[in-house]
Amino acid sequence: MRRFSGRFRSSLIIGLQGIRARKLRTLLSMVSLFLGVSAVVVVEAGASIAERALIADLELTDGIDGTRILDMPPNDKAADIIVSTVKGRTDAVGALSVSGIVGEPGVRPVNEGGSPIDQNWGGGAMICSSDGRCVEDTSRPKGEAIEVRLTALTGDIRVFRPFTQVSGRWLDFATMPSMAPHLVLNREAAKGFERHHVPAEMRVAGATANLTPQFVGVVDDGDVRPSAYVRLDELANWLPASGLGNPNGGAEVRVMLAPSSPVEQVLTTKLRGAGVETYVSTIESRKHRQKELTLMRLIFFSMAGLVLLIGVAGILNVGLATVGERIEEFALRRAVGTPRMLLAGIVLAETLLTGLLTAAAAIGVCIAGLKVVTMVVGDSQPLLHNVQFPWEAGVAGIIAGLVAGILGGFVPALRAAGIPIATVMRA
């Protein structure tokens, strides 16, 4: 160990002396390697950021990986069972969705069927004759109203779907339920209400009366359709369970559960007992996307690898030229007792140090570059908003620098080790 330590220190000292003696040459070999390492760092950083963004997007719309999903057809019994079983729990949240129209009374919404505000997906109210022909219901005029997907929650769903708060606040489940239901809109619904400033009333099929909603916040839920979230108990003041589970009202019933929640078995048993069929699944977004993520990484890494190879060739070229210039020095070092292995170690230490210095410089530049880019365009590009330099990219850069140093220094190291001592006698 002591001998190894001495050799290691010797190669480091001599390697550093070599770098200091040939600053310009070292700098030139760093330039080509810099591009290669930067390419690796940028690709890794880009892939990591894109992957995180993609996963975050999937978590927003589908849910966090591992979340258990219990789906069932709308059923008035189901709504009651869900509410009684999961209410007040944090490891299970019931989400019962119905369609609601918020805005001017007595008018058709601008986005019939709950389409995104600037699109028309169809789905408006139809009037069908006895012979089966249906026409659009134009008995009421279109007016200042928005149709939203209204999701009534038994608890805080953000445990399973990490919504981003855009403005205002989230629903408070700890207070007494209000008779004027608090609504949290998604971005698309908020966009609609920015254009149509008349959230006078909320109409929900099956409600005992039209409701007066209170908007308390806006979240990003990843949904392109206008949606609103409400406490189930506040909605239930006006809409009985039969309305929440009404299959004709376009209702959707879902329960999100933590992976090991004991509620799952209780709930499924109760629902089956009531004759409600359930479909259980687990969210595995990362697994499903893994193939395409891996392929994307492979393609980008192949490109970065090619650029890195050019850097390696640069180091190799400079390394060979340097060894050629230092034949007498290496022969002399062997004459004073330096073993061949240490000579190889000296050359490798120089190229490794060069590789590490280059990697450090490339990582530093990339971190600074990312900061500048996020500062300049971060607000307009959600992908780059508040993005941090991924540590994986730093590790990839260091590895790339080390690999380039080893590959670029290997052949020159072998050459240095093979220089005959007699060179100094013949000089």
Place this chain on the structure above:
Amino acid sequence: MSDPLIRLTGITKVLKGQQEPRTILDGVDLSVDAGESVAIVGRSGSGKSTLLSVIGLFDRADTGTYELDGVDISRVPERRAAKLRSSHFGFVFQRFFLLKHLTAAQNVAMALVNGQGWLPRRERRARVMEALDLVGIAHLAKNRPARMSGGEQQRVAIARALVRRPRVLLADEPTGALDTETGALVIDALLAATTRGCGLILVTHDRDHAARMGRILDLDAGVLTERVPA
């Protein structure tokens, strides 16, 4: 009686190139004691440097035995040879082979930073200064070779050879690139080492320098003969 420091017996070396094999050393016998100084003289191409290469373990003899301190080292592997070069030999060449980017002290320290054991920085510095002091140029420790005369550079090279406290100094034409006066100073420095028990083998063309050694050996066509003092 104790073994001589170096004993060569029947050493032969044949160069096998594309042309006919050429005998460079032909049954050389040589014995050198500690503190003894020996000059090897001969015409160019007579095999002087080859003999020095064999003694300094740069090269191997084809036949014959080589004993160092009574131990046969004729067939030692390269790793052991490197260790022996570090522990037993100091080398001085006609060209000084100083690294121009290092100071005189760093050039001398080069022989200590060779992977054969590790000395702490303070001890390394003390040994370097001691070696430079022995050759009388301690005041030039921080100078780079470009700022030193030929004689000073050669003395740095001698300090480099002495810094590991070798048993034998091997000098191959150390005054070849120096004027007479400076050459004499260099020989003084080499001879001073013998007073501390270090053997000296000097290869030279200069008869005056050879005459200052304890023994003079003639190498002619690979055959080594001792010159009888007049």
